[in-house]
Amino acid sequence: MNDEPTKNEILTESGTNELEIIEFHLIKQLPDGSTKTCYYGINVAKVREVIQVPETTDYPNAQAHMIGVFSSRDKLTPLIDLAGWLGVPTRPEKDNKFVIVTDFNNMTNGFLIDSISRIHRISWEAVESPSQFLEAGEQDCVVAVVRKDKNLIMILDFEKIIADINPELSMEKYDVTQDRNVNISESSAKKREAKTILVVDDSAFIRSLIENTLRSAGFNIISAKDGGEAFDKLTEFERISKEEGVSINEFVDAIVSDVEMPRMDGMHLVKRLREMDTYKTMPIIMFSSIMSEDNRAKALQLGANDTITKPEIGRMVSLADTYVFGTPLDD
Template sequence: MSIEPKTSILTESGTNELEIIEFRLEKVLPDGSKKLCYYGINVAKVREVIRVPDTTDYPNAQPNVLGVFSLRGKLIPLVDLASWLNVPTTSNIDKKVVIVTDFNKMSNGFLVDSVSRIHRISWEEVESPSQFLESSDQDCVVAVVRQKANLIMILDFEKIIADINPELSMEKYDVTKDRSVVIDDAMMARREAKTILVVDDSAFIRRLIENTLRSAGYNVITAKDGQDGLDNMMEFVRLCTEEQLPISEFVDGVVSDVEMPKMDGLHLVKRLRDIGEYKDIPIVMFSSLMSEDNRRKALELGANDTITKPEIGRMVGLMDSLVLVDEKK
């Protein structure tokens, strides 16, 4: 059972479309009955879907890691997704399948009960979970898709992997201890005069980017998806027109994810470049899906540069090179 990810869907000139794989967990209720729970993942993150492989125990592994397996010469951890989500399921592993993912420069296997189908949808059809629940850093759902009578929960796989592999998490990065980044009074003052808009649907990732930029001195405002980001930027245009001020009085740069509800990051770049005030504003794409092809398309649409998660250590230096470039040194 193999799936060929169509990564071009993400980058067809900012069409604001994506494909998601719907998969299911069979929740066992207290009375013994079962209930299907529906989840989704972007096809671009999926390498393939396989039968459950033989695994080898790994010493001192995180409790939700069932072991490691070999696939095409790579050792891949197998994560019991239901266990991580605290969803009690049947123990009959022979009837389950594994979704093998490939993003953030690493591969992981996720044990699920079944894979249903692929949906091609517009990001406009993808809703923010904040419409249902108050989101927080601990929230593992980044978006919701309505399909007939079911709600498909799009999971924050970056957060799941960071929880399972804390040593690989972006949370380990501390810009104040990074010798490649200048942290002194003069540079802090220069950054304090600049404001960066951070757009990401994951509260977990938004907080990490915000903390990194703020620790270096930047002012930061945030948006939870591309539409929210565009609304903020349009409000700045209104204010600068009304008060006859340059747009730099409100915002100096943008850091945006690619995958987001309502409007994806590539479509956001396209829309911003069509607005006179933002024709030249620095825009950096920060995504786990930044393949060479995706990077090329992002640059074609108007992004200044790209960073592949989890390389958050590049963030401050790159923003310095873009937003401080016109200052007198």
């Protein structure tokens, strides 16, 4: 792993529609005693380090599939049995296994794996949506698929896995109607009803949370499962608005987009939209689990109006108000 590029090196490439993934494996134990290698991937930008299995301490009343906790750079870190959560039977011995330590959404977690392979640098255009293989719902844990060396590498929805194992940290607990910092009066909801926001995220789980939050405040919502689908929809809106001589705001008033997505990532989507006269001033908010200061600076440089990290879903409505109406709503 010594040839792993730094996060800064990766981030300087933002907007080029490329990413780096770490390929790792779980070795499935079959009933006849043979084994089968299962291929998975994670964005390098979410990985702090890959280590040998550390000594862990049992945590009282822990969630299922949480092996224990360990110290990672002075941070108390849960160790999660990824194979157990995925329902993949693997050998129980931890000898010669590894742990991927992730760092995103202001959280550190460790995931037990059987083996680590290599880093692949690929274009988001080569990353396929899982809906090409199956009808992905909110419970699906695969957000994308990469074909490499005749294998299918499944890119996992680690936000969903963590939310399932530790519900207390999940954005699902947020309810905009109970948030005293957000104006949800009848008159404010009425104003929002006239506005439409396009929500773009490859995770059905996260996309549903964003949609429900904005819709509960009154906004109309349309959605896209990746940057490619969003760009196609927005291009079609542009064509119809020009053809019929109406404002683009008849179709969409703002965009909330993830960064990591199949076909076209969020950074490249912003870059492409800002090159089009129709979308030069359209409010765009980036909502991502890897929104570091460097990534935020890059998003703003490419033309995004603002950024939020995924735990901050409570800021979503007030930010949307600010950019859609030019000011926070009050009565």
